[in-house]
Amino acid sequence: MGLTKRFPIDWVIVVPVLILISFGTLAIYTSTINSDVSENFYRQVMWVVISIALAISLFFINLKTFQILAILLYGVSIVLLIAVLVVGKEVYGSKSWLFIGPIGIQPSELTKYTAILMVASYLSIQKSGRSAMIQLIIAMAFLLFPVGLILLQPDTGTALVFIGMSVPLLFWLGLDDLFTFMLVSPVLSAVFAFFNFYLFIGFVILGIFFIFYRKSLLLQAFYYITTNIAAGFGTVFFIQQVLLPHQRKRLEILMDPFIDPKGAGYNVIQSEVAIGSGGLFGKGFMHGTQTQLGFLPKQWTDFIFCVISEEYGFVGSMILILTFGVLMWRLLNLASRIKQRFASIFLMGMLLVISIHLFINLGMTMGLLPIIGIPLPFVSYGGSSMLTFMAFTGTALAIYAQRKEENL
Amino acid sequence: MIYNPNWFGNLLRQQSLSFLGAFLFLVIISRLFYLQVIKSDSLLVESHKNAIRDIPIIPIRGNMFDRNGILVVDSYPYYSLTVTPKDYKHDADELVSNLLNIDTLILRKKISDARRYSPFVPSVIYRDIAFSQMVSLEEYGFKLSGINYRIETKRNYPAQMHGTHIFGYLSEVNQKMIEKQPDIYNLGDITGGSGLEKFYENTLRGIKGHEFWLVNATGQLIGSWEKEEKNIPAINGDDLYLTVDDGLQGYTEKLMAGKTGGAVAIDPRNGEILALVSKPDFDLNALSGVKSSSIWRDLVNDQTKPLFNRATLTRYPPGSTFKPFVAAVALQEGVITEDSKLVCNGIFYFGNRGFKCHGGRHGAIDVRTAIQKSCNSFFYQLMTKINLDKLHNYGMEFGMGQTTGIDIFEQRNGLIPSTEYYDRVYGKRGWTKGFLISLGIGQGEVGVSPIQSAAYASVIANGGVFHQPHFVRRIFHKQTGTFEDMPISSKPVSVSAKNMAIVREGMRRVVQAGTAVSAALPDVEVSGKTGTAQNPHGKDHAWFICFAPYDNPEIAISVMVENAGFGAVAALPVARQMLKYHFYGRNFILDEEMKMGVMVLSETGDVIMSREDSLRVAD
Structure with missing residues (x-):
């Protein structure tokens, strides 16, 4: 009893994570056991065991030690990212795998953890003589330096996770909300203009309301309007006038996969069919035809959500999504209430990594976003991903055990 | 900040x-x-x-039986190769075309047609593959995703008759049929292309079944779906029970071998067609499964036109076989009575044009004798008195001026001209009565096919009722296990029984002591009429119509042989042998042939069958 008193366990993190791992393991079993990659199930079980062991080890580490460990781990992951460019193995067109004997790892996955640990650690150590602004920029450099290396592989999906994470993290750290908005809005304008011109117009108008509500300077308002209009119209002009027909077609497939149902659109269509055909209650364990008959290539990795929704239906999928919701709500809750800067920054970073993976992965499988190959945390097949997210989990649990709160 | x-x-x-x-x-x-x-x-x-994958189960097409219950058409199974385009990979093109021994381009075309039809449905690309081909395809099976087999059936003709133009051939459905009846036909399905196969397509076809199979993403069949509970069995096609007599039909086909023309035998009591032969014909087996385009092309280009049904599609002047009809009309219209005598001087003048009679001067003769001696002058004179449009209307009633309504599609209107016809062809004032004189002897602008001629012979035989000639007596419904009798459509002609009797008597005399004495048979009283259709393009066409027995006729026959000269010489012997077969039976014919060694059918010594042929008749 003394141990649990000294190291209290946050079951609101542990239980959802275990549920997600169970979902994933079951789905990997379903989708691989009857195929020629049936060993994937056993590999995944092995990785789950290793990852849980890692999480338990991290759980007992002192927070102060983490802050020092951060520098070491970050350094190692940068070295691995460079190594992968030199001796890495190319899989599906990107050099992202390092093999140690039969075991392959993806340094870019692990870096998600080490970079956030590094940023949290750096910003939590009080430094004198440097302005807060400079510290912030250095912290962001720690976060974004790996992006360059990752883009060299090239692994755009993972790079996108880092970039996408940095903005809300900056905001969390204290970046002005109006400034954050002005930073993000041109990008959003471009994206919206790409998908739907009216969406873009609506977004710009909403933005103008926000700008005036925030009583911005006239110059800021002017900046906002010009950058957004330029981004939106620029995108449209670029697509219509600059791109060659075949390049434009490739973009159109992103929006309407049925233009090319056998080629680029195949995965999206099959994925939507798998999800939709599951219906309310699903086709049942081992009874998903899309899954069992192999209509989705590599469904045990990035498209694992299809397997779950086909076999367990809307009810099963909602349980999965709400489990993520509980975990994410808990992380935001802890990040808000724990007053140690290291803890709060780390938990927020972890929350953002999980959120971006979740929304991009589900958005992709449901045909809302173009195909960006990133895994579903705790669920998708893959050792590196499992190790990374369990490292996050172990650290989060350690933070919970050693937290200092005002009202807890 | x-x-x-x-x-x-x-x-x-x-x-x-x-x-x-x-x-x-x-x-x-x-x-x-x-x-x-x-x-x-x-x-x-x-x-x-x-x-x-919804794999269609092709029903077995209905069988056909002759009037005595002999199986004349059935089906036997063979394997066809199908492709499911969605699952097919074009890397296999070369392998498949080599194994099937067909051109890669043809294979690609077939697969792209199938893809256009439906990527998900298996379509037949090659029929009746040999066992050895199947074995090699099985060996390569792992490479050939999307390629499967389907058991289909091929027509088989086990009896003596060939029935080329009765049964008709089978062919693959065309795009138009698929579009019109997409629930029924898929690409590559087989349908009746002519004859009874086409006319009774809906009866013979049956209803397709469905077998549902699970396939994986590479198109391999994994197993049944929902434990086969959703499968729907096929319903085989219904059987046709024909009016045709297999023996008589088969024998007639042999009698007509080497000739060009048609022969039709009808039961005058009900219009049942006992035999219908058109020669030259072709072997239906050649078109029963795979319709090889080269065989088809050869048939289409064949100068003798074997695809053309001469028994139903020709239109030749009936010649003197027309005379009994003209006599019947004249009697009924009161132009003459049975005792009226008209004088034949060997030549008949209309205006300053002379129409010759054959066989010298017949003197003053009545209608019976005129038919017996086939006196042209007599009928020329009738023709000057008969109203043309009346003649036309009677012609329609006798089944000559229009299609007879037989249950195959290949038929054509005959021509029994009317005022309207001449006005249309020559203009309102462009023709005179002189144009009509030769109609009296069945020459000129009058034309019938053997089936129409036989229908007309039936009307005379039965004393004045037109029964629509037909091939199918009844249909056996497989699903209910019941027979459905086919209705017979009959209509009496407007010639009185008395007048018909006079004409019949004339025809009896033709065989007793007229132009067709060689048609006489012991024990059976035959009546008939020869005819020769003048042919401006070559040798005349020979006609012979007859019926027997005189008192209660059970068979009426019309034989037409193209470019063969006189009816009595070329057409009559065929009809006589048919009568013999009908009345004395098969064994009699065999005995007769045994005695003669060779089969001699006409007084001219015209050998139409070699000894080998006659032995084949015997088998």
């Missing part, structure tokens, strides 16, 4: 991020709801399309 460390994780930031997260969750959940609840049904259909 754009950055303030004191704002770190404050309430605004907590709330903004909560709000953003909640919003994104809402988007994801809405989309999930849309896909899994709202669009679920249609996507379920899509997933079935992916994973379930």
